[in-house]
Amino acid sequence: MNTSIRFNTKTLIYIILSAPILLFISSCSTGSSKTNNDENNAIALPVQQIDTTTAVTIKDYLGTIEGKVNVEIRPQVEGILEEIYVDEGAFVKEGQKLFKINPLPYQEELNNALANENVEKAKLENAKLEVERLRPLVENDVISEVRLRTAKSDFDVAKASLDQASAAVASARINLEFTTIKAPVSGFIGLIPKRIGNLVSGSDPLTELSDISEVYVYFAMSESDFLYFRKKYGKQDSTAQVTDTIQLIPNVSLVMADGTVYPETGVVDAINGQVNRTTGAISLRATFPNKDFVLRSGNTGTIKMEERQPGVITVPQVATTELQDKVFVYTLSADNKVKQQAIEVIGKSGDQYVVQSGVNVGDRIALSGMDKLSDGMEIKPLNVPDTSAK
Numbered sequence: 001m002n003t004s005i006r007f008n009t010k011t012l013i014y015i016i017l018s019a020p021i022l023l024f025i026s027s028c029s030t031g032s033s034k035t036n037n038d039e040n041n042a043i044a045l046p047v048q049q050i051d052t053t054t055a056v057t058i059k060d061y062l063g064t065i066e067g068k069v070n071v072e073i074r075p076q077v078e079g080i081l082e083e084i085y086v087d088e089g090a091f092v093k094e095g096q097k098l099f100k101i102n103p104l105p106y107q108e109e110l111n112n113a114l115a116n117e118n119v120e121k122a123k124l125e126n127a128k129l130e131v132e133r134l135r136p137l138v139e140n141d142v143i144s145e146v147r148l149r150t151a152k153s154d155f156d157v158a159k160a161s162l163d164q165a166s167a168a169v170a171s172a173r174i175n176l177e178f179t180t181i182k183a184p185v186s187g188f189i190g191l192i193p194k195r196i197g198n199l200v201s202g203s204d205p206l207t208e209l210s211d212i213s214e215v216y217v218y219f220a221m222s223e224s225d226f227l228y229f230r231k232k233y234g235k236q237d238s239t240a241q242v243t244d245t246i247q248l249i250p251n252v253s254l255v256m257a258d259g260t261v262y263p264e265t266g267v268v269d270a271i272n273g274q275v276n277r278t279t280g281a282i283s284l285r286a287t288f289p290n291k292d293f294v295l296r297s298g299n300t301g302t303i304k305m306e307e308r309q310p311g312v313i314t315v316p317q318v319a320t321t322e323l324q325d326k327v328f329v330y331t332l333s334a335d336n337k338v339k340q341q342a343i344e345v346i347g348k349s350g351d352q353y354v355v356q357s358g359v360n361v362g363d364r365i366a367l368s369g370m371d372k373l374s375d376g377m378e379i380k381p382l383n384v385p386d387t388s389a390k
Contacts, residue, residue, distance in 0.1 A: 046367040047332060047381035048319070050359050054310045055349035063219035063254070063286070065299040067210035069185050075101060076178040078201040081194055088192050091293075092183045092209070099206055103179040110172035117169050120162040127155035187211035188296070210297045215290045217254060217266065219303045220281035252286050255302040256294075262301070264289050313359060314352035315343065319367045327353065330373050332364040337378050 083100035086092055130151045138148045190208035194200055221229075254262040270285035286303060288295065295301075320343070321328050327345050330338040343358030359365065364381065366373060373379070 042336075042378050042380045043369060043372060044380040044382055045369045045373075047364050047379075047383055048316070048367055049383075050313060050315065050361055050363045050365065052311045052361060053314055054308060055312045055314055055347070055352065055354050057307050057309060057347040057349050057354060059225065059305050059307070061219040061221060061303040061305070063217040063301050063303045065295050065297065065301060066216045066218065067187065067212040067297040068214040068216060068287075069187065069209075069211035070297055071184055071187075071209045071211075073098065073181065073206045073209055074202055074204065075099070075181060075200050075206060076202060077101060077106065077175050079103075079105065079179065079199070081196055081198045081200050081206075084192065084196060086189050086192075088189055088207075090189045092186065092189060094183055094186045096183045097180060098183055098189075099181040101179040101181070101200065103176055106172065106176040106179055110169065110176050113165065113169040113172040117162065117165040120158065120165040124155070124158040124162050127151070127158040131155050181206065183209060185209060185211045186213075188293070190297075208297075212290050212293055212296060215288050215295045215297075217286045217288060217301060217303060218283060219286070220276070220279065220283050223275055223280050223282060226275075226282050251306075253304045253306075254286075254288060255304060257300055262288065262294070266303075309347075309349075309354065313355045313361065314349060315355055315359065315365060316367060317348075317351050317353055319365055319370075320353060321370045329359065330366040330370065331359065332366065332379070332381060335378070336381055337376055338366060338373050339375050340373075 079101035081099060082102045085097045085099065092098065131148070134143065134148045134151050137143045138145050187210045190210065192207045194204065194206055198204075200206065251265045251267055254264075254266060256262055266286040266288040268284055268286045272283040275282045315329055319329055326342050328340050328342050331341045332338055341358055343353070344356040345353045346356045347354040366379065369379075
């Protein structure tokens with residue numbers, strides 16, 4: 001019985017002495033498990049390292065399209081519209097007949113002017129004969145010289161009257177020619193508001209003729225954009241004209257109203273000399289070839305101006321979040337903990353933001369999971385190779 005008690009006592013002492021060691025081992029095991037759990041709980045997210053690249057930024061400007069030549073056709077004489085030789089929307093060549101005004105009144109004016117001219121010619125001939133008749137008489141002292149001088153004066157008056165009558169004939173002939181209205185340029189006929197039988201005058205537009213072999217696209221650029229382009233592309237000489245800038249502005253493209261891109265490239269070839277004080281914008285003109293007559297006067301479109309910017313920092317738009325008009329990314333520290341960082345965006349290049357400040361070359365940013373991240377959170381980075389052009 002005593003032997004059994006001694007055994008239990010020794011066993012108890014052994015257990016008591018061994019307890020701290022077991023507790024320490026258990027504690028170490030628990031800490032190690034906690035660390036492993038933290039690592040296992042870290043979110044695995046794709047990460048990209050920031051580097052420089054060449055960005056192509058595009059700026060859009062709404063434009064209106066006009067033909068190279070837009071001519072408002074108005075009659076230069078008054079009368080009854082007698083003939084319309086063309087239809088609305090038709091293409092006409094320079095010199096082709098468009099309209100005819102009743103020519104009879106103007107033909108009669110011409111006939112009357114011709115008759116007056118003939119009368120004045122006869123008067124001039126009589127005055128000439130009178131001078132020739134009196135000249136020998138004066139030379140032989142038969143009559144006084146005053147008679148001859150009077151005859152010469154009458155001759156000069158008759159000559160001036162003939163000139164006046166000839167001018168009236170020319171004016172009447174011009175008015176008669178104006179009764180047939182011809183195309184001043186080749187182009188397309190617009191709306192024809194008048195019809196045969198209407199009385200028309202110089203205040204009545206008959207139609208508009210547009211030469212659209214080339215078209216002008218007028219668009220407005222903000223003052224800040226214009227100053228940027230002028231500084232970057234314009235001549236630095238202080239005496240250079242504003243129009244010197246246009247020779248170095250990049251070529252532009254045009255997106256038509258249906259969303260398709262016009263196949264020809266345009267050139268900015270004119271800049272308004274003044275800034276609009278109301279809008280703070282400056283007007284520019286881009287010229288596009290239009291040999292297939294796809295573009296028409298009155299159309300609208302969007303001018304797209306490209307600019308290549310080498311050596312800039314870009315970040316994917318999907319890697320950003322916006323809050324109160326600011327753009328943020330999540331950067332990674334050396335121990336893979338994230339921090340929300342504001343960036344300054346100065347443009348877009350495809351699906352990338354062009355960044356002015358906020359991140360530097362070599363920084364790492366998270367590419368997804370923005371809604372799951374918060375400052376100080378540790379993530380498991382999945383490196384994504386940078387495939388952008390350097």
